[in-house]
């Protein structure tokens with residue numbers, strides 16, 4: 001029993017990662033109807049940016065200057081927007097139309113100079129994490145401005161192809177920028193083993209502290225997002241866009257702005273996934289394949305359901321680990337010979353297929369009723 | 373007949389100047405001009421497919437006419453997107469109800485306050501002081517609208533579950549929440565029974581009277597149109613075939629022919 005619990009907990013924590021990636025998918029799918037295949041690549045990019053800014057082994061001074069300028073510009077624009085409100089409409093010819101440009105360039109220069117002064121040393125975490133977020137915000141801006149906006153009103157399949165292109169671009173470009181090795185991420189999360197429930201089981205159950213902190217970080221993120229989407233104006237605007245594009249625009253919600261916000265939030269979610277995963281296994285290219293595991297999670301959870309993404313991820317993470325460990329035991333019991341494992345590679349997909357056959361709307365999706 | 377109403381109809385609020393709009397080969401609007409005066413109730417009528425909804429969509433920026441111009445509050449507009457039109461005080465409802473189905477009545481109407489909320493994204497993310505005070509203030513405004521439209525009992529109901537007539541009312545509430553200067557209503561009474569229609573008429577006239585909101589509405593029910601509107605534009609096959617006060621329109625032979633020529 002203790003062993004089963006150990007397997008289960010290990011699985012659940014892998015599941016947390018699947019949940020995080022699936023969450024990124026769901027946010028973007030709800031707001032823009034785009035199936036964002038690039039979510040896995042975004043995890044890679046966020047991870048590489050963070051690890052290199054924190055403990056540079058690949059990047060040099062000019063990377064720091066660039067990221068410094070970019071981060072300062074992003075922060076400057078955010079402050080401007082906070083001060084001025086989102087709906088300020090300057091008349092033509094009013095110099096204030098250029099205010100965002102002025103702020104971005106000014107803050108950017110300042111940030112660049114500061115980074116230059118700091119030299120090619122790694123940044124402390126409190127600086128490296130916001131800077132990695134700024135990188136992801138920049139990605140969101142580029143995607144919204146140069147991919148989504150020009151393709152608005154196109155068929156879903158065209159948008160999907162576009163995100164495939166974006167995926168390979170982000171994969172490749174982030175490695176060009178930040179290096180392509182395996183980089184251990186050591187941000188101070190303890191990796192020591194610890195024993196739980198020692199009073200219940202003899203010897204207790206063995207878990208890795210890292211797994212626990214990963215779960216806690218993910219939990220905090222999810223709770224934060226829930227508050228953001230339920231309680232704020234932006235959250236309400238986002239749900240409005242998810243429900244009805246035309247109506248949302250008619251009450252003054254700019255679609256493009258909302259798309260930019262969700263892609264940015266998906267970038268932050270990607271960064272958290274990268275932190276949790278990278279602390280365990282290092283930041284490496286295989287992070288991008290997390291996207292492939294998110295697919296069955298979405299089929300289980302339903303493409304538009306945030307709780308679905310979370311529960312689906314946990315189910316698949318736990319399910320595949322348990323299946324992997326117990327498959328040989330069960331086959332031995334049934335047939336006399338233990339079949340080897342390898343179940344974890346296909347478990348999720350078979351489960352997803354079963355769902356497609358018997359419950360295509362997923363666990364939490366609304367029932368699909370064909371209207372004739 | 374409506375009781376005598378005391379309102380002031382002022383200068384021109386919006387001018388549509390010779391606009392034409394086509395979709396591929398389909399000409400939805402051809403060379404249409406008309407104006408809307410501050411404080412009036414302006415109706416757009418015409419047979420199915422005449423281009424009425426397209427007209428509203430041009431005014432609030434969903435469609436961009438290939439030719440012609442729209443002048444709003446004395447400023448000739450360049451191509452404008454819907455959220456920008458909203459920011460300038462144009463609110464609307466849709467022919468096929470466009471509500472946020474998963475949200476409650478209250479939340480739906482609250483989205484209408486979107487443009488009136490000012491606190492920035494950071495303050496909201498942290499959910500601190502000013503953001504909360506603002507939320508409460510807007511909540512009060514929304515409650516007043518709910519009371520005005522007599523929909524207190526469905527405040528918390530997800531709108532997807534409401535009957536059609538009430539959904540239309542919630543949609544009106546959302547548009548009102550923006551405190552618009554110009555309110556565009558696309559068939560606000562379609563599919564309603566007589567009683568519901570009377571209620572809706574009353575709300576529209578009250579909004580017009582009490583807040584001085586300018587209203588441009590599309591409606592098929594001639595009784596209603598002649599009763600509540602100050603001036604009427606008639607479209608047919610994308611062209612304007614009549615424009616004037618209800619009594620003139622009733623006597624206009626081209627209009628009568630257009631209506632007799634189609635079956636309803």
Ligand SMILES: Nc1ncnc2c1ncn2[C@@H]1O[C@H](COP(=O)(O)OP(=O)(O)OP(=O)(O)O)[C@@H](O)[C@H]1O
Nearest residue numbers: 395398399400419420421422423424425426427467
């Ligand atoms: N988005 C669009 N794409 C293609 N054609 C369109 C579009 N919108 C309107 N049309 C066409 O423009 C013409 C006018 O349509 P519109 O919806 O404006 O008519 P309407 O007067 O509102 O009719 P109804 O009384 O049926 O609502 C129709 O032929 C319609 O098919």
Ligand SMILES: [Mg+2]
Nearest residue numbers: 424425426467
């Ligand atoms: Mg119409």
